[in-house]
Amino acid sequence: MKLGxxxxxxxxxxxDDMLELVASKGIEAVELGTGGYPGDAHCHLDSLLADDNKQKEFIEKIRSRGLIVSALSCHANPLHPQEKIAKEADALFTKTVKLASKLGIPVVNTFSGCPGDHEGAxxxxxxxxxxPNEFQEILKWQWEEKIIPYWKEKALFAEKNQVKxxxxxxxxxxxxxxxxxxxxxxxxxxxxxANLDPSHLWWQSIDPIEAIKILGxxxxIHHFHAKDTIVDQPNMNRNGLTDMTSYADMRNRSWYFRTVGYGHEAKVWADIISTLRLYGYDYVVSIEHEDGLMSIEEGxxxxxxxxxxxxxxxxxxxMWWT
Structure with missing residues (x-):
């Protein structure tokens, strides 16, 4: 396993400055955003796709620091009911898969997207x-008309490009x-x-260790994020799981993100790491820092x-002891 x-x-x-900094911390892998919600500060798709020499220089900068790229990430909503938003997300995903294929990066991370409730949404x-039952009707329509057809096409495209x-x-x-x-x-x-992130499981009351077993x-499990979550039970009792309180209003939220070890103790994280290995995951554990109580550097x-x-x-x- 590698820490990323x-x-x-x-x-x-x-x-260059980012790579020097993360390498100095003993990190072994980087996950790079290519656009969408993560932005593209360190990986400009159009520029790289257009120039083989730039691709070689880009990868060499990373390798020269003893690092690998664990994944390219383009989180967005390719199923958005507004055509312009969906097309931009789809084009971003397509380009990201193409670049990952060219650079030998095995995984592209993203969101599944979420459609509207009818064609005119x-x-x-x-x-x-x-x-009420119309929610079931919406869900059926979404999966049969939007989610499955879209991802069937994209899965074939990714497979052709040898990218997960x-x-x-x-x-x-x-x-x-x-x-x-x-x-x-x-x-x-x-x-x-899955790009499995325990932080989003904890607030849904899903045990990450059991989720690892189910998916493993x-x-x-194609990739793994390391991020923690605190559940504030009094606020949960009041607001429930699907709390719409602003992320910035941490005192009043049902749950909020923490850096690793500040939502769940190290033993819990050790069990997560061990369960990943038990079920065959031997790739990168990629830290995602979104802690509202700590600076980037400290977190x-x-x-x-x-x-x-x-x-x-x-x-x-x-097993030499058996």
Whole structure:
């Protein structure tokens, strides 16, 4: 396993300065945004796709620091009911897969997207209750008419380019649980998998370790994010899971993100790492820093300090004691 970082937290720095900084912390892999919600501060798609020499220079800058690229990330909503937004997200995904293929990067991370509730809709509709019955009708229409057809096409495209798709299980998007991920994977093939982020599981009351087992049995974990979450039970009692309180109003939210080790203790994270290995994941653990109580520098440093001692670096090989 390798310890990595999602470099959007250093979007104010040049590629060279960012690489020097993360390498100095003992990080071994970088996950780079190519546009959409993460932005493209360190990976400009059009420029790189147009020039083979720039591609070689780009990868050499990364390798010369002893780093690899774990994934390219283009989180957006390609199923948005507004055609302009959907087309931009789709073009971004397509270009990102092409670049990943050219650079030998095995995974592209994104969101599944979320459609509207009919062809003339203006905004996404995320059904979260089975009754009244029209919610079930919306959900059926979304999956049969929008979600499955779109991702079947994209899965074939990614497979042709020898790139895996890591969908982040995130509230507000159609794929947000192990069950919804596996449903899409069954329809579209094994190129579809999870960019598994425990922080979004905890607030949905999903145990990340059990989610790893569910997805790991199917070989459906393509990438992994390390981010923590605090659940504030009194606020949860008042606001519920689907809390619309601003992320900035942390005192009144049901849950909020923390750096690794500040939502759940190191033993919990050690169990997560061990379960990943138990179920065959031997790739990158990519830190995503979105802690509203810590600076970028402090939050990332503390996440690295928590994770480095518990990373499993070597496979056991033959069980010599049996």
């Amino acid at each position: 970082v999602f470099t959007v937290l250093y979007s104010d720095k040049s590629l 203006k905004y996404p509709n995320w059904p979260v209750a089975p009754w 798709i890591g969908l982040e299980l995130h509230g507000g998007f159609s794929v947000h649980t192990p069950a919804t991920l596996l449903r899409l994977r069954e329809e579209c093939g094994e190129v579809i998998g 049995r199917e070989g459906a 990332l440093t503390k996440a690295v300090q928590t994770l480095q001692p518990i990373m499993v670096k070597e496979s056991v090989g033959e």
